[in-house]
Amino acid sequence: MSITSDELNFLVYRYLQESGFVHSSFVFAYESLIGRSNIATADIPPGTLIHFLQKGLQYVEIEKQIEESETGGPDDKDKSSKKIKSSNANAGKDKKYEAGSLLSAVANSSGLRLTPSKRPSENKDNENDVTKEKDNEDREENPTADSMELDYPIKKFKRADVIYLKGHDTQEVYFCSWHPKLNLLATSAADSTVRIWTIPRGPCDASSEKIACSNAIVLKHESVKKQNKDVTVCAWNHQGTLLASGSGDGYVRVWTPSGELKLSLVAHKATIFSLKWNQKGNCLLTASVDQLAIVWDIESGTPKQKFDHHKGGVLDIDWRDDTSFVSCGADNVIHYCRVGGKEPIRTFRGHKEDVNAILWSPDGQLFASCSDDQTVKIWDPNKSECIKTLTEHTREVYTIKWSPKEPLILATGSFDSTVKIWDCSGSPAESSSFKCLHTLKGHENYVYDVAFSPNGKYLVSGSTDKSVNVWNARTGKLLQRYSTVGTSSEGTIYRVSWNRSGDKIAACACVFDFHE
Numbered sequence: 001m002s003i004t005s006d007e008l009n010f011l012v013y014r015y016l017q018e019s020g021f022v023h024s025s026f027v028f029a030y031e032s033l034i035g036r037s038n039i040a041t042a043d044i045p046p047g048t049l050i051h052f053l054q055k056g057l058q059y060v061e062i063e064k065q066i067e068e069s070e071t072g073g074p075d076d077k078d079k080s081s082k083k084i085k086s087s088n089a090n091a092g093k094d095k096k097y098e099a100g101s102l103l104s105a106v107a108n109s110s111g112l113r114l115t116p117s118k119r120p121s122e123n124k125d126n127e128n129d130v131t132k133e134k135d136n137e138d139r140e141e142n143p144t145a146d147s148m149e150l151d152y153p154i155k156k157f158k159r160a161d162v163i164y165l166k167g168h169d170t171q172e173v174y175f176c177s178w179h180p181k182l183n184l185l186a187t188s189a190a191d192s193t194v195r196i197w198t199i200p201r202g203p204c205d206a207s208s209e210k211i212a213c214s215n216a217i218v219l220k221h222e223s224v225k226k227q228n229k230d231v232t233v234c235a236w237n238h239q240g241t242l243l244a245s246g247s248g249d250g251y252v253r254v255w256t257p258s259g260e261l262k263l264s265l266v267a268h269k270a271t272i273f274s275l276k277w278n279q280k281g282n283c284l285l286t287a288s289v290d291q292l293a294i295v296w297d298i299e300s301g302t303p304k305q306k307f308d309h310h311k312g313g314v315l316d317i318d319w320r321d322d323t324s325f326v327s328c329g330a331d332n333v334i335h336y337c338r339v340g341g342k343e344p345i346r347t348f349r350g351h352k353e354d355v356n357a358i359l360w361s362p363d364g365q366l367f368a369s370c371s372d373d374q375t376v377k378i379w380d381p382n383k384s385e386c387i388k389t390l391t392e393h394t395r396e397v398y399t400i401k402w403s404p405k406e407p408l409i410l411a412t413g414s415f416d417s418t419v420k421i422w423d424c425s426g427s428p429a430e431s432s433s434f435k436c437l438h439t440l441k442g443h444e445n446y447v448y449d450v451a452f453s454p455n456g457k458y459l460v461s462g463s464t465d466k467s468v469n470v471w472n473a474r475t476g477k478l479l480q481r482y483s484t485v486g487t488s489s490e491g492t493i494y495r496v497s498w499n500r501s502g503d504k505i506a507a508c509a510c511v512f513d514f515h516e
C-alpha cells in the first residue's frame with residue numbers, strides 16, 4: 001500500500017483546516033490543485049493525518065523490533081511474532097475497502113466508517129441527538145467559571161434558549177448573515193450550500209426550531225469545475241433584496257430571498273475570502289486567493305473593474321463609501337482604491353505578516369487592520385504611516401470590529417484565546433490614548449470572530465473551542481456562555497452575528513436568545 005501525492009496533499013489540507021489555519025488551507029488547496037483530484041470531496045474523518053502518522057510510527061517500531069528479533073533469543077521472536085500477527089489481522093480488515101485506498105484504510109483502522117452521505121457524528125438518530133444536547137446542558141450546569149478564573153457568576157445558555165439549525169450535511173458552517181430587515185438568516189457551509197432560515201419571533205424553543213428547520217431554503221452551488229466548492233462567505237445587501245455568496249471554486253452567486261439564482265459572477269480563479277456590498281447596492285466587492293479584488297456591476301452582472309495590486313491572496317476588503325474601499329492581503333500590504341482609478345490612492349505598509357482583516361470606523365475617518373504579526377494597527381487614510389500600533393496580543397490577531405455606537409471603541413479577537421476592547425479616541429501622541437480597556441478571558445482556543453450588539457452594550461465572541469461567550473462591552477464581564485460540544489451543531493464557531501433588534505445571536509448553525 002502506498003500514498004499518492006494527491007492523498008498526502010488532501011490530508012495536509014484537512015489538517016490545516018482542522019487546526020484553524022483557514023487562510024493557509026485555502027492557499028494550499030489552490031496551489032496544490034487538490035480540487036482537481038478525485039478525492040477532493042472524500043468524507044475523511046477529523047484527525048486522519050495525525051492518526052496516519054501515529055500508525056506509521058507504530059509500524060516503524062514493529063520493523064525495528066523485527067530487526068532486533070533476528071539477533072535475539074526465542075522469546076524476542078515470539079513477542080515480535082504476536083505483534084506481526086496483530087498487525088496482519090488489522091491489515092486484513094482493510095481489504096474490504098478498494099485496493100490502494102489508503103485514506104479509507106486509515107479511517108477503518110481507527111474504527112470510523114466512511115460513507116458519502118454521512119459523517120461519524122451523523123450516524124445517530126434524533127433521539128440520540130436530544131440525549132447529546134441534554135448531556136451538554138448538564139455539563140453547562142457545572143461551575144466552569146472557576147476554571148476560567150472568573151470572580152463573578154455567569155449565566156449559561158439553556159437548551160430552551162437555543163435553536164439548532166439542522167440541515168447542513170457538515171459541521172463546518174463558515175458564515176452566517178442576518179437579513180437587515182426580516183428575521184431571515186443565511187448560513188454557508190462546506191456542503192456546497194447556502195441555506196436561508198426563517199427564524200420565528202419569540203423564544204428559541206423546540207417549536208421555533210421545528211419551524212426554522214422545516215422551512216429552510218437550500219441554495220445549491222453546483223459548478224462545472226471539479227474543485228473545492230466550500231461556500232466560504234455570504235452577505236445580504238443593505239436593502240435586503242439580494243444575497244451574495246462566494247465559494248471555493250471562485251464563483252460568486254447572487255440570489256433573491258426566495259432562493260432564485262439571479263446572477264453567476266465568473267472571473268475569480270480561486271477561493272473567495274470576502275465579499276461586501278456598497279451602501280447603494282449597485283456594486284459588489286469580492287476578494288480572492290487569486291490576488292484579485294473585483295468590483296461587480298450588479299445590473300449587468302459583469303466586472304466593473306479588476307484590481308490586481310496585491311502580490312498575494314486578498315484576505316479582506318471594506319467599502320469606505322460607494323466608490324472607494326481598502327483591501328488587505330497575504331503580501332502584508334493594504335491598498336486604498338477608488339473605482340475608476342488605475343492605481344491605489346495610497347498604499348500602506350507596516351505589517352510584517354498576513355493582514356487578516358480590515359475595517360473602517362463608523363465615521364469613515366480611520367480604519368483598523370489586524371495581522372498574523374500579533375498586532376492591530378490604526379490608520380488615517382491621509383497618512384502613509386499608521387498612527388498607532390496595538391501590541392498586547394501574544395498570538396495572531398484574526399478579527400476586528402468597531403462598536404456601532406460608542407465612539408472609536410474597537411474589539412479584537414486573537415489566537416491567544418483572548419478578546420480585547422480598546423479605546424481608540426484621543427491623540428495618538430498621548431500615552432493615555434489608544435489604551436486597552438478590557439482583556440476578556442473565557443475561551444480556551446483561537447477566537448475567530450467578535451460582534452457588537454446593535455446598541456453597542458454587548459459583545460459576542462466565537463472560538464475553535466466550540467463556545468460562544470457574551471460580554472458586557474463596558475465592564476468586560478462575561479454574562480452568558482454556551483458550548484456546542486456534544487450537540488447536533490457541534491463545530492468551530494467561525495462567525496457570530498446579532499439580528500437587527502439585538503435579541504438573537506447567530507453562531508454558525510445555532511441561534512440563541514439574548515435578554516438584557
